[in-house]
Amino acid sequence: MAQEGLKISAHLVRGRKKIPIDARYNSKYSLLIRSSNVNPFTDGRKFSRLVIHLNGEDFDLGPCQLISEPNIDGYDGRLIFLEDVYDLQSLLSDGRTVKLQKAFVNLPLVLAHKEKIRQSFKGYTANLTYDLNVYKSFFDKMDAEYSTEPREIQHFVQEAIINTEGRKFMRFLDDKLNELEHLVADFSKEEHECHGFYFRKQLWNIIMCSPLMKRTNLKPRGYAGDSEMMRMIYSNDYEGESTFSKLMHKHPSEQPGAHAVRNRRKLITQTLTNFQGNNPTLPRERLKVLSVASGAAVEIEDVVVLPEDCEKYHFILLDQDRAALHEAATLVGQVEKRLGAKIEVDFLNGSVRTMLATRQLTERWGQFDFIYSTGLFDYLTPPVAAALIGRFYRLLKAGGEMLIGNFHVLNPSRVYMEYWNDWVIYHRTEEEFMDLLRDAQPAEKSISFEDTGCQMFLHVKKAG
Numbered sequence: 397m398a399q400e401g402l403k404i405s406a407h408l409v410r411g412r413k414k415i416p417i418d419a420r421y422n423s424k425y426s427l428l429i430r431s432s433n434v435n436p437f438t439d440g441r442k443f444s445r446l447v448i449h450l451n452g453e454d455f456d457l458g459p460c461q462l463i464s465e466p467n468i469d470g471y472d473g474r475l476i477f478l479e480d481v482y483d484l485q486s487l488l489s490d491g492r493t494v495k496l497q498k499a500f501v502n503l504p505l506v507l508a509h510k511e512k513i514r515q516s517f518k519g520y521t522a523n524l525t526y527d528l529n530v531y532k533s534f535f536d537k538m539d540a541e542y543s544t545e546p547r548e549i550q551h552f553v554q555e556a557i558i559n560t561e562g563r564k565f566m567r568f569l570d571d572k573l574n575e576l577e578h579l580v581a582d583f584s585k586e587e588h589e590c591h592g593f594y595f596r597k598q599l600w601n602i603i604m605c606s607p608l609m610k611r612t613n614l615k616p617r618g619y620a621g622d623s624e625m626m627r628m629i630y631s632n633d634y635e636g637e638s639t640f641s642k643l644m645h646k647h648p649s650e651q652p653g654a655h656a657v658r659n660r661r662k663l664i665t666q667t668l669t670n671f672q673g674n675n676p677t678l679p680r681e682r683l684k685v686l687s688v689a690s691g692a693a694v695e696i697e698d699v700v701v702l703p704e705d706c707e708k709y710h711f712i713l714l715d716q717d718r719a720a721l722h723e724a725a726t727l728v729g730q731v732e733k734r735l736g737a738k739i740e741v742d743f744l745n746g747s748v749r750t751m752l753a754t755r756q757l758t759e760r761w762g763q764f765d766f767i768y769s770t771g772l773f774d775y776l777t778p779p780v781a782a783a784l785i786g787r788f789y790r791l792l793k794a795g796g797e798m799l800i801g802n803f804h805v806l807n808p809s810r811v812y813m814e815y816w817n818d819w820v821i822y823h824r825t826e827e828e829f830m831d832l833l834r835d836a837q838p839a840e841k842s843i844s845f846e847d848t849g850c851q852m853f854l855h856v857k858k859a860g
């Protein structure tokens with residue numbers, strides 16, 4: 397951190413007295429200080445103001461107190477704020493005085509939000525909250541009951557509970573979801589947003605019990621569908637600390653939308669291996685395959701199953717998220733180890749927006765035999781999506797193919813995703829999806845669905 401150990405020019409005020417100090421950045425919300433004269437400050441000493449001098453300006457940061465700690469590089473202790481808590485990192489890096497309490501400015505607005513909620517929805521949410529808390533207390537009580545059993549026995553007991561009462565609870569969740577879908581069926585986009593926000597505030601503690609829903613709601617990497625989230629969906633396991641958590645995690649991963657994600661992995665594998673089968677390459681020639689927004693590219697494991705498959709492909713994986721590419725590299729390493737052969741893979745860390753802005757992309761990257769992208773177009777506005785498909789098309793070799801995935805407007809998991817998971821994406825009709833080809837004039841184009849019907853795939857072939 398740039399501020400670590402930074403010396404700060406400051407003084408304290410106590411009564412009418414101005415006390416010069418030596419100060420040093422300690423943490424975002426505390427400073428290390430010592431008195432500039434010989435007498436050290438005593439523990440708990442309060443001051444009416446801390447004033448920091450920065451770039452010719454004085455910043456008055458209000459009342460503070462010393463918490464003494466011996467032996468911190470000769471400082472008397474740490475200075476903490478007593479009223480307004482200031483972010484010293486923002487102050488020192490950009491000269492901005494940001495109070496930790498600033499979020500409370502929005503409090504009246506957020507509290508008033510409930511006035512916009514339909515009474516029937518309030519009733520539904522209140523009953524659901526009550527029921528879920530009752531279920532939670534029953535499952536937690538059972539967990540406590542067998543918590544002293546040996547680990548292995550705990551595992552079997554939990555499995556038995558999951559298979560009996562747990563599955564009944566999942567059916568209860570299904571029924572409540574049906575009820576929710578009916579309740580919001582005629583809502584406008586604004587009403588969905590507004591009621592979804594209220595729903596999540598009411599059920600926040602329950603949502604936080606589910607590792608999957610916690611992640612989609614908190615979005616630690618800034619968006620819901622990150623590669624860790626994808627791992628959870630692909631593995632479709634009971635994850636979580638308690639039985640209740642495990643059930644709340646498994647329920648969303650069993651929704652049709654999650655099945656559709658697992659299905660698309662199979663669909664890419666099938667389409668790519670069929671393409672490879674129909675386009676056998678010469679020895680030492682590989683099909684150049686570009687995956688855009690690759691995530692951890694788990695499908696590579698299904699495409700490359702035999703040592704000789706390694707020689708058939710050259711994968712280029714593009715993703716904006718370094719962590720996702722790192723996971724992809726780890727997976728590729730595991731497959732290589734298993735097969736005892738090398739897979740040719742290039743990792744491109746970048747955004748599709750850069751791809752759109754880059755001139756002469758074909759000259760730089762060359763052309764590809766096969767381009768695919770899943771889990772990306774559901775986030776792109778029509779103009780960006782159309783421009784990108786146009787780019788992909790130009791990057792395709794003659795005779796090449798591309799496969800793009802997008803959730804369909806009739807996705808039955810839409811309400812679940814939006815209300816429980818705070819996961820809002822662009823759903824499209826077939827016509828809207830086809831219309832994204834406006835910048836390309838392909839010889840052959842078709843739309844197909846995976847088995848759940850949640851997700852459609854635009855399959856394009858460039859004339860040979």
Ligand SMILES: C[S@@+](CC[C@H](N)C(=O)[O-])C[C@H]1O[C@@H](n2cnc3c(N)ncnc32)[C@H](O)[C@@H]1O
Nearest residue numbers: 621689690691715716717720746747748770771
């Ligand atoms: C839902 S995941 C899909 C990953 C993978 N294609 C799959 O189907 O499992 C979405 C991925 O898109 C990437 N992504 C999102 N917006 C992007 C952008 N503008 N440019 C490049 N990658 C992007 C994310 O980092 C994430 O890894």
